Amino acid sequence: MARVSLALFKLHTRTTSFIRDDEYLRHVLDAAESFVINLTGYTADDWSVVPDEAFPKDLCHVIMAVGADMYAEREMTVPGSYQLRPFLLGMVKPYQKMRGGSLAENLIRQYSESSEG
Secondary structure (H helix, E strand, O other): OOOOOHHHHHHHHOOOOOHHHHHHHHHHHHHHHHHHHHHHOOOHHHHHOOOHHHOOHHHHHHHHHHHHHHHHOOOOOOOOOOOOOHHHHHHHHHHOHHHOOOHHHHHHHHHHHHHHO
């Protein structure tokens, strides 16, 4: 899906001069995006109808943060032990499927609530 460009991710991870890592960085970025999308409770297909310009910027940041962790910690010492930092989980929470309704309805509701406050 590539919601975050490789160029932006390289800026985030301070790897702009690491050309030979591009393939691995793209792999990590794709894995991080899948991880974050799964946290929302929606599928990649659900999110595929959301245009890039409407994709929540805070979720893009969570994808980059998770990807940076994956890049820095290439080997997990205990399988399944990865835990998202609480503030990042808080950034994902508004987009989780807990409210019911379609993804489009929830994104509209989220936008309306953030515009009111």
